[in-house]
Amino acid sequence: MTRRDPSSHAAAGITVAAIADAALAVIRADGVDGLTMRAVAERLHVRAPSLYHHVHNKSELLDLVARNAFDQFTADTTAYGELRTVDEWIELTRSGSLELRAFYADHPGLAGLIQAKAAPDRDRGDGSRAELVRAQIEALVRIGVPEPDARHVFEITARWSLAAVVADLTDELFAEGLDLFLYGVRARLT
Secondary structure, X not given: OOOOOOOOHHHHOOOHHHHHHHHHHHHHHHOHHHOOHHHHHHHHOOOHHHHHHOOOOHHHHHHHXXXXXXXXXXXXXXXXXXXXXXXXXXXXXXXXXXXXXXXXXXXXXXXXXXXXXXOXXXXXXXXXXXXXXXXXXXXXXXXXXXXHHHHHHHHHHHHHHHHHHHOOOOXXXXXXXXXXXXXXXXXXXX
């Protein structure tokens, strides 16, 4: 029986989830600009070539991070399943947006990456981002918003939040802008 090098992906037990977690740890420490295959491999205690069995290049690594970025975000997707009114959706979206801003502040450059990778059908994919998007859209539909309108409201809300995070507003300005924005969303939905 041939023994594997302990740094091989099979011996190390590397999974796509472990790669995503390590990549987010690199981003938290060094920002998106510091994300390299080598840096991820170092976090996993393997050589960089071991990662290529799961992620073929940095572009795929960035896609993986964008799909799974919210694995470490504490947003409660199940709470969206319990909503019954527009006001409840607004309040949960407000608190989630404030939490998300803090999450992005801890992961320099991640908001810009998520914004760059945003696609209208991102709720149809895999990963924690798609789960959160689906939960928000489904909640709007359940409270009576037609699906095309729910998708539109979600898209505008997500884009506003990301743009405001990337703009690096003060806490007060972000919260005030969010309240004004959500006031407009409430007016449109009611």
